[in-house]
Structures are given as C-alpha cells and as structure tokens.
Amino acid sequence: MAEAIVSTLLEQITTITCEGALEEMRLLKGVKKDLRKLKFNLTSIKALLKDAEQKQISDETVQLWLDRLQEESLDMEDALDEYHGIARNIKEINERLDEIAKDRVRYQLTDMPSRLPKRKESTSFIDGSNIVGRDEVKKQIIGHLLCGTSKEGETCQTISIVGLGGIGKTALAQLIYNDEEVKQHFTSRIWAYVSNIFDESKVAKMIIAELEGLDEVGVLQMESVPLNALLKKICKSIEGKKYLLVLDDVWTENDEDFGGLNATFKPGAPGSRILVTTRKDTVSRAMGSSHTIYLETLSQDLCWSILKKKALRERSQKTCEDLTPIGLRIAEKCKGLPLVAKTLGGLLQFKTTRKEWEDVMKSELWRLDVVHKDVFVPLLLSYYDLPSPVKQCFKYCVSFSKDTGYCTNHLIAKWKAQGYLGFHDGDDSLLELKGFEHLKCLEARSFLQIEDYHPVYGQYARYRMHDFVHDFALFLTKGEFVEEVISKGDKSMKMNSERTCRHLILIPESSLSFPESISDVEKLRSLHISAKKGGVISCGALCNLFNKARRLRVLGMSRYPGSTIPEEIGNLLHLRYLYLNTLHLKRLPKAIGRLHNLQSLDLYSCSNLERLPDEMENLVNLMALETAACFSLTCYPKGVRRLTRLTQVTGLIVRVDHNDPKEFSIGDLANLKQLVVLSMKMVGNTINVEESKKVKLQNLQEVKILVNEAIAEDEDTILESLNMSSVPRCCFDTNFHMIGRFSTPRNEYQYFGL
Structure with a gap:
C-alpha cells in the first residue's frame, strides 16, 4: 500500500511546487526547497518498495519499516491537504523520512524486487479418488474436448478453466487429462506448467519432452537449443495428429506471448484441443477461448x-x-x-x-x-500481480463486513476519498474511469465477484468478496482494519490492534453499549458505525469522536437516534465521504458547510429529513449528492447551484414553475454542467418554459424525472423543453407509475428514489 500512497504524494507535490500553486498558497520561500527534498526522498524510496513489500511477509523488521514509511506518508498527505502550518510540518516529516531512507541499507532493500513465493510445479499425475464434487463440470468440459465441431478453418479450439487460487483448477485439469475416454480420443496428450513468469522457450521444451518422452538427460540436452529450432521440432512432431495440450496456470494476458506456439500447433489434425487453467478472466479472452468455465466453490x-x-x-x-x-x-x-x-x-x-x-x-x-x-501463497502470487494502486483498493474492501455487497459507485467514491485513485486537479471523470478499471482488474483476477449486474445500469453493479479472500486481505493488513462489536457498557474503549488502526467498523449491540470515548482514534481515516437493532450512538459520544478523529476521510453512520448531527462534525476538515442512514435525522448542522473537501454526501433513506442547510453552498468539491427516499424533504436550497463539480445527484427537488430566490429552480440546472447521472422530482403546477430553456446538460447519460399530474405532458415535449432529448437513457414517473422508454426492475428505480 505504501507504494501507491507515495505515488499519489509525488503527484500532489509536483502540482504544489509549480510557481502558481506556491504563490496561491502564499508559502515561505524555504518550503519550495523542502518540498523538492521531500520529492527526492520519496522518489528514492519508491524504487525500493516492491522489494520491501515482498520481503515483509517473511521478515517482520521490513514490515515495521514499511509501517513507519506508511505512517509518515499519511502524515504528509494530511499536511498537504490542510496547507495550514505546512512549512513546519514538511520540515519535520523530511527529517523523519531521512531516517527511514537510511534504514534501507540495514534491510538490504534494492530496486530489484526479491523473488516471488513460488508455487510448486504441477504435473499430469493425480490420485482421482481425492477429488470430489467436480463430476458435472468434468463431464461438461470433456464434452467440449470431444466435440468434433470447430469454426470453419479452425483446427484447434481453446477451452479455459477460470477461478480463484486454491479452488481446484489444476486438480480438475489433471482429472480430465487422465480420463480414459480422453486418452482414447487424442493421439497425443501434452501437459505444460506455465506459471506466473512466462518463458516461451521453457514451455516449448516441456512440450517436446512430453511428446518425445524425454528423461532428465534429454531435457538437459535441449538447454542451448534456440527457440526457433524448438518450435520447428514441435511443429513436426504434432503434424497431422489430434492432440490435447494442457497449459496449466497461465498468467500472461498478452496474446503475442503465445504467437510462436500458436503457429506451431496449427499443423495438428482437426479436433485438437487446448485446455487452459488460469485465475484471470482476461487470459481466457486473450487466448480466444471458445468456452470459458468459471469454477464454483464446493458445498x-x-x-x-x-x-x-x-x-x-x-x-x-x-x-x-x-x-x-x-x-x-x-x-x-x-x-x-x-x-x-x-x-x-x-x-x-x-x-x-x-x-x-x-x-x-x-x-x-x-x-x-x-x-x-x-x-x-497462491493468493499472494495474484496479489503481487496487481498494479500497485489496485493493491490498496483491494485491501480497503475489508473495511466492509463479510457478506456485505459493494455498490460500485459507493466503493469507487470511498477509494477516491482515501486518495487511492491518485491526485487529479481537473477532470473528475478521469478518477471515476480509473476506479472502474481497478474494479475490472480485481474482478478479472477473481478477487471480487459480480453479485448483481443490470444491462442498463451496469455501472451500479454490486460486487462481493469471497470470505476467504476477505481473510487473505485481513492477513495483509494485520490490524490496520479493525471491526469491533461493542457489547459491554464501558464508558471508554481502547483500541487493540497489532499496528496503528486506520479503518474502524464499530457495531454497538444495545443502547447502553456505545462508549462515550474511544482512545487511539486520532489517526483513523475511515469509520463505519453500523449499529444492530437496538444499538444507538449518543450525541456526546459523537462529539468526542469528532473532536479526536480529525483525520477521517470516510464516515458512515446508521441508527443515530438524534434529530440532528452535532456541530463538531465541522472539525473533520479532511472528510471526503459522508454517509448517514437514519430515520430520526431531521436536519443537518450548519457546520456541514465547513467540510470543504467533501466529495460525496449520501443521505439515502433519511425519510424524516426536512431540510438541507443553506451552508451547503460551501461544499465546492462535492461531486455526488444522494437524497433518494428522503420523503420529508420538500426543497433543495438555492445554493446547490454553486456546486458546479456535481456529477451525480439522486433525489434532486426542482421548482419548475418560477425562479424561486430560496429554492433550487429549473434554471439553476444550467450551472451544473458536469452532471452525468440525475434523478429529480419536479415541483410546481406548470413548467416555466423560459427557465427550462436555460438547461443544457451536455454530459448527461441517465436522467429519471418524477412529475405530478399537473405538469405531466408528453415525454418528448418535456425532454425538448429541458434540452434533454438526446439523453440516451431516460424515464418518467407520473404519480409513481412507470411510463418509461425501457423496462427495468422496480428495485432499480427505488435506488434512485423514484
């Protein structure tokens, strides 16, 4: 995780050290020099981090070194975030970073990473009596292998078995390889273990050894034979033969890596097959598999x-x-x-x-x-194969409880809040795109599984993490993420963690169980308070939390009994993501306007929320606002028109009959030029045409509109008056009855509060 944090810091420092930024921040001249020194130190250390990350698994002292580096990196990130006192903070951090940099010699860290943990090389031999629960999928795959049909001009088909490390892909392939029917069907059977380090020459030698039945001496004699000669030998050996080639544990996603081997196997007889095992869905696609079998878990x-x-x-x-x-x-x-x-x-x-x-x-x-x-070990191989920024996104998923689905847009918003998607002072959509790419990367490696996917609202798919993968991520973090069920009536609570806790889930079980104060929360970066039925949080406890945990970037809270949130929430200057889900909340405090860094405000299903504060107009970095299912909310404040970075708003209430000086009105939508997703409720007896003509939302991809009978018109007329006729996905709801352009399950619309 340290590598990705360091990369983000370097991006921020590069931006800050430009003359314009320094002048705008009114910093002392010496700060520029300190920032440049900081950048040099970080760049030098970054080169060592791949080696350190791999050594920490077996060397506790290296892990402690990484922990120190991460602590300082997070402190730096907070210092750059605040700007206040930046000169003193940067100078102190530089001194501590110097010490960390010196220690790299003691731990023998280099810019060449150490060897990855190695998986034992597989063979074609297996005791089939130890394999259970795979009869049906074995039968399915053998059916594909023995089937005589192929595409026109295609000699060989590729079939891929995809699944999580440890799920039994190799064992299943071995079982199929040794099946009597398979043995009789193919003239030649070849087993080749590929591994995470692809070596075409090594794979070619394995294939020749299998084809010619070479012993160890024969394999050694091929050591100096050039690749081209090896491929010619394979080509000659399989010419006119119906073969089965098993490529076990393939990692490379580059189809060009197999270019030479693919050409070599073309002279085989029609009906030949290649069976691939891989933990990456992208490998299956790269190899042009005609059939991909996703191996399921056992009962x-x-x-x-x-x-x-x-x-x-x-x-x-x-x-x-x-x-x-x-x-x-x-x-x-x-x-x-x-x-x-x-x-x-x-x-x-x-x-x-x-x-x-x-x-x-x-x-x-x-x-x-x-x-x-x-x-x-198999999962470590998959983990090390991830790009550095994706690693920390993966580990952050353990901040959710087991068996919890991850809504895509919420997960990406939290990654963004923690700075895991990098630093970008410009087009916010680029960070969103990066988040989707990271999700697809984790999905392709079976670290995340799609729980729900809708062809229309694909970006709101829900993902789930297998419990075992969750355990693996906890092993990697070792105390950085903590879940505490609070069942005692203690007035204070002390965190027990193997290292500094940065992400905390608190689950109070009863109204008497939540402590008034919690120690060691000063460096928390995310806090989720998920009360069970009967468990609540007092206002006093929240005040204490907000006064101490000032570095929070993500705050989620449910079952809060108060009608408002304490004003102390304004102390959370680093807060990027705020989620409140409570039936009792009636209003937000004015101090919410002090959260200048807030990017996402999620008030979904706060059904008794009556108003939003005028001070919301100060949330100039807000990108996502959700008030769907806030049924007591009657209007939005006028100041929302100033939130020009908004890309997603659900549950927006818009006055359409006139330009109201206090309420958000139809013409104010013209200011929100970055909107991509919008669901809104129209309030009024008619649509003010002059005001609606101001609306030109060029980036809209989805819009959902709730209208009453008084202003219900032909759909196209409404869209035309709002300049939204070109929006690709749009639906209307009149008195909560769908008359949309496409059909979709009702629960999809409930998510948007329609």
Whole structure:
C-alpha cells in the first residue's frame, strides 16, 4: 500500500511546487526547497518498495519499516491537504523520512524486487479418488474436448478453466487429462506448467519432452537449443495428429506471448484441443477461448468430506463421532475451497483433543500459520500481480463486513476519498474511469465477484468478496482494519490492534453499549458505525469522536437516534465521504458547510429529513449528492447551484414553475454542467418554459424525472423543453407509475428514489 500512497504524494507535490500553486498558497520561500527534498526522498524510496513489500511477509523488521514509511506518508498527505502550518510540518516529516531512507541499507532493500513465493510445479499425475464434487463440470468440459465441431478453418479450439487460487483448477485439469475416454480420443496428450513468469522457450521444451518422452538427460540436452529450432521440432512432431495440450496456470494476458506456439500447433489434425487453467478472466479472452468455465466453490459437506480424510485418519469410531460436529463447523471456514479443506485437514490430524479442535474452530483463518504457508501463497502470487494502486483498493474492501455487497459507485467514491485513485486537479471523470478499471482488474483476477449486474445500469453493479479472500486481505493488513462489536457498557474503549488502526467498523449491540470515548482514534481515516437493532450512538459520544478523529476521510453512520448531527462534525476538515442512514435525522448542522473537501454526501433513506442547510453552498468539491427516499424533504436550497463539480445527484427537488430566490429552480440546472447521472422530482403546477430553456446538460447519460399530474405532458415535449432529448437513457414517473422508454426492475428505480 505504501507504494501507491507515495505515488499519489509525488503527484500532489509536483502540482504544489509549480510557481502558481506556491504563490496561491502564499508559502515561505524555504518550503519550495523542502518540498523538492521531500520529492527526492520519496522518489528514492519508491524504487525500493516492491522489494520491501515482498520481503515483509517473511521478515517482520521490513514490515515495521514499511509501517513507519506508511505512517509518515499519511502524515504528509494530511499536511498537504490542510496547507495550514505546512512549512513546519514538511520540515519535520523530511527529517523523519531521512531516517527511514537510511534504514534501507540495514534491510538490504534494492530496486530489484526479491523473488516471488513460488508455487510448486504441477504435473499430469493425480490420485482421482481425492477429488470430489467436480463430476458435472468434468463431464461438461470433456464434452467440449470431444466435440468434433470447430469454426470453419479452425483446427484447434481453446477451452479455459477460470477461478480463484486454491479452488481446484489444476486438480480438475489433471482429472480430465487422465480420463480414459480422453486418452482414447487424442493421439497425443501434452501437459505444460506455465506459471506466473512466462518463458516461451521453457514451455516449448516441456512440450517436446512430453511428446518425445524425454528423461532428465534429454531435457538437459535441449538447454542451448534456440527457440526457433524448438518450435520447428514441435511443429513436426504434432503434424497431422489430434492432440490435447494442457497449459496449466497461465498468467500472461498478452496474446503475442503465445504467437510462436500458436503457429506451431496449427499443423495438428482437426479436433485438437487446448485446455487452459488460469485465475484471470482476461487470459481466457486473450487466448480466444471458445468456452470459458468459471469454477464454483464446493458445498460445506464436500469440504468436510475432503477435510475428514486427513483429520480423522486412524481415529476410533467414538473419537470420530465426538469430533465430527466440531469438524463440520471448521469445514464452514473453508468457504468451498478444496485447498483450504486439505490444509485444515492436515493441521487437525496432529491435534488429538476436542479442545485443540475447538481452538482451530474459534480462530480467525487468517491468523493460522499453516494457512499462511500452504494456502495464501497462491493468493499472494495474484496479489503481487496487481498494479500497485489496485493493491490498496483491494485491501480497503475489508473495511466492509463479510457478506456485505459493494455498490460500485459507493466503493469507487470511498477509494477516491482515501486518495487511492491518485491526485487529479481537473477532470473528475478521469478518477471515476480509473476506479472502474481497478474494479475490472480485481474482478478479472477473481478477487471480487459480480453479485448483481443490470444491462442498463451496469455501472451500479454490486460486487462481493469471497470470505476467504476477505481473510487473505485481513492477513495483509494485520490490524490496520479493525471491526469491533461493542457489547459491554464501558464508558471508554481502547483500541487493540497489532499496528496503528486506520479503518474502524464499530457495531454497538444495545443502547447502553456505545462508549462515550474511544482512545487511539486520532489517526483513523475511515469509520463505519453500523449499529444492530437496538444499538444507538449518543450525541456526546459523537462529539468526542469528532473532536479526536480529525483525520477521517470516510464516515458512515446508521441508527443515530438524534434529530440532528452535532456541530463538531465541522472539525473533520479532511472528510471526503459522508454517509448517514437514519430515520430520526431531521436536519443537518450548519457546520456541514465547513467540510470543504467533501466529495460525496449520501443521505439515502433519511425519510424524516426536512431540510438541507443553506451552508451547503460551501461544499465546492462535492461531486455526488444522494437524497433518494428522503420523503420529508420538500426543497433543495438555492445554493446547490454553486456546486458546479456535481456529477451525480439522486433525489434532486426542482421548482419548475418560477425562479424561486430560496429554492433550487429549473434554471439553476444550467450551472451544473458536469452532471452525468440525475434523478429529480419536479415541483410546481406548470413548467416555466423560459427557465427550462436555460438547461443544457451536455454530459448527461441517465436522467429519471418524477412529475405530478399537473405538469405531466408528453415525454418528448418535456425532454425538448429541458434540452434533454438526446439523453440516451431516460424515464418518467407520473404519480409513481412507470411510463418509461425501457423496462427495468422496480428495485432499480427505488435506488434512485423514484
């Protein structure tokens, strides 16, 4: 994560050190020199971070070095964010950064990263009796392999098995490779382990060794043979033969990497097949797969059947009966991954007492050493393969509880709030685009799974993280993200974390459980208070929090019992994302106008909210505003017209019959030129044509309009009067009855408050 933070800091410093910015900030002359020194130090350290990140897994001292660097980087980010006292802060940070830079010699860090953890090379041999739950998918894939049809002019088809590391892709491929029907169908069968470091020459030698049955001496004799000669040899060996080539664990997404091999296999007989296993959906597409099979997780019962083969081996019947109920609960922790089941089974076979089994059952998976060594290695390979900025986006997903879906636009907004999408003082849409690219990158590597996707509102798809991936991310963060269920009536609470907690989820279980003060929250960057039924937060507790946790960038809160939020919220000068979801909230404090850095304000379903403060006009960096399902809200303040960076507004209330001096009116929409997504409710008895003609929203991609019977007209007439006739996706609702241009499930519109 440090590498991405350092990159963002360098972007900010580059912007600040330009003459115009320095003059605008009215900084001392010495600051420019300090900023340049800071930039030099950061650039030097950045070159070492890939090496440090890989070494920290096995070297605790390197992890401590990275922790120190991250602490200073976050302090720098806050100092640049505030500008106040920047000269003193930058000077002090530079001194501490000098010390960190010197320590790189002690830890032998270089600009060449150390070798990645290596996965054991796979072979074609397997004991099929150990594979369970894959009969149907095996049958499906064999059907594709044996099917005689191909596209015209196509000798060979490619079939890909895609899935998370540890889900059993290689085992399934081995099972298929050794199937008797498959053996009889193909003249030649070839197994080649590719791995994350693609080497065409190495793969070619594996293929020749398989085709010619070479022993170790024969393979060594090919060591100095040039690639071209190897490819010619393959070409000759498979000419006219119907072959099956298995390429196990393919990572490269560049189709040109396989250019030579692809050409080499064209002389094979029609009906030849290539079977690929990969954890990246993009590999399947790059290789032009005719069929892509996404491997699903196993059931809990199947995980138990794998686990118990080792765990209950050579135990008495009475012992087995005694341990089975606990074993079944441990099998739940496998979350459908056979590799986890095998690993835990191996761990339990050496634990002889019920107490030892219960300890494993109660332990968090990511804290078990055996899981680090045997299970997380495949995921570490996938993690290190991520671009640096995507790594921190991935780890931030653990700030959501398990089994929580991530709404795309909300997740991207939080990444942006934390600075994970970089620093861009210009077109905000570029940051949004970068966020979508990061999501697709995580999805392609099976780190995130699509939970819900709609062909019209695709950008509002929901993602979910597999529980095991969530455990892996927790292993990487080790205390930086903390979830606390508060069940005691203590007046104060102390954070218990292995390192400085930066992201906190608090879950009070009752009205008496939330503490009035919490220590060690000064450096928190995100806080989610998700009260269970009956759990509430007092106004006094919030005041204490807002006075201490002044570095918060993301704040989410539900089930707050008060009718307003305390004015102390104005202390959160770094706040970028504010989410409030409570039935009791009637108004926002005037101090909300002091949150000049706020980018997203989400008030979805605050059904008793009666008004928005006039001071909202000071939120000049606001890009997303959501008041959908705020049924008591009757108008928007006039000052919203000043929020010219808004790109998304849902639940906007617009007076359309005249230009009201206090209420947001139809002509004010002309100021919001950056709007891309808009849902609005029209208020009034008629549409003021002169005012509506001012509206020219060129960037709109979606608009949803709620109209009453008094102003209901032909859809096209309304769109034409608002200069929105070219909007690609538009719908109307008259008295909550859809008469839209396209059909979509009702719940999609409920999201927009229509």
